[in-house]
Amino acid sequence: xxxxLLTLYVTAMTLVAMAGVYYLLVxxxxxxxxxxxxxxxxxxxLGLVLVGRITGNVGLGQALAITLIVVEVVVMVVAAGLILLxxxxxxxxxxxxxxxxxx
Amino acid sequence: xxxxxxxxxxxxxxxxxxxxxxxxxxxxxxxxxxAATSVLVTSLIFRLDxxxxxxxxxxxxxxxxxxxxxxxxxxxxxxxxxxxxxxxKERIRxxxxxxxxxxxxxVALLQLALPSSSTVAxxxxxxxxxxxxxxxxxxxxxxxxxxxxxxxxxxxxKETRKNER
Numbered sequence: 001x002x003x004x005l006l007t008l009y010v011t012a013m014t015l016v017a018m019a020g021v022y023y024l025l026v027x028x029x030x031x032x033x034x035x036x037x038x039x040x041x042x043x044x045x046l047g048l049v050l051v052g053r054i055t056g057n058v059g060l061g062q063a064l065a066i067t068l069i070v071v072e073v074v075v076m077v078v079a080a081g082l083i084l085l086x087x088x089x090x091x092x093x094x095x096x097x098x099x100x101x102x103x
Numbered sequence: 104x105x106x107x108x109x110x111x112x113x114x115x116x117x118x119x120x121x122x123x124x125x126x127x128x129x130x131x132x133x134x135x136x137x138a139a140t141s142v143l144v145t146s147l148i149f150r151l152d153x154x155x156x157x158x159x160x161x162x163x164x165x166x167x168x169x170x171x172x173x174x175x176x177x178x179x180x181x182x183x184x185x186x187x188x189x190x191x192k193e194r195i196r197x198x199x200x201x202x203x204x205x206x207x208x209x210v211a212l213l214q215l216a217l218p219s220s221s222t223v224a225x226x227x228x229x230x231x232x233x234x235x236x237x238x239x240x241x242x243x244x245x246x247x248x249x250x251x252x253x254x255x256x257x258x259x260x261k262e263t264r265k266n267e268r
Binding site: 067 | 159
């Protein structure tokens with residue numbers, strides 16, 4: 001892989017991760033916050049595979065990426081369950097609605 | 104050189120899809136853009152000679168996670184039967200060209216973007232070796248996380264049923 005292509009990969013990954021972080025910071029909608037988290041995770045998954053390829057450890061990169069994907073999907077499932085519960089209690093999927101929850 | 108052009112196009116599309124998912128006002132479009140981002144990440148992962156991670160990304164992130172998002176949206180933004188029916192008819196009328204376009208672009212992507220079969224055959228054994236020897240504790244961690252996730256979902260919905268009474 002050429003140096004220019006590697007730079008493009010890293011730039012694209014950084015842009016997508018920054019887009020995800022921006023979304024997490026500005027949104028109050030819980031589903032949109034999850035989408036932001038997904039974007040960051042996708043960028044990191046690509047990064048793991050890319051580093052594995054560059055260093056010649058393709059197998060290790062893939063193994064770590066698979067572990068990350070498994071963790072990611074469990075986080076998403078539990079977070080979606082929490083969003084549904086929050087919606088049931090507050091009638092909204094908004095972080096501002098969570099302030100009224102006690103206990 | 105030709106190979107680099109494919110990578111560059113995929114990277115540009117990856118960034119554009121991510122930015123679209125952030126900037127779009129409608130939640131459903133954001134989820135569709137996220138699924139498109141997943142598909143593009145999968146293509147890039149295939150380009151990096153990592154087919155197993157690509158298959159995982161495609162099936163789990165583009166498939167399962169998108170389904171979770173769509174389920175959550177439909178459960179939190181309920182529509183009436185009439186609204187759903189009107190929307191479905193409208194969708195078919197406006198986007199009739201999308202299914203053939205998607206099929207054609209998938210075929211084109213498979214022809215252009217996938218690596219040669221010789222590199223694909225080698226990496227599977229390597230991943231298996233790494234997972235069972237170097238990173239075997241990761242497997243234990245994955246199983247623990249999956250069990251914790253399943254347990255979490257059971258507890259969440261058990262709580263919901265108790266509240267309904």
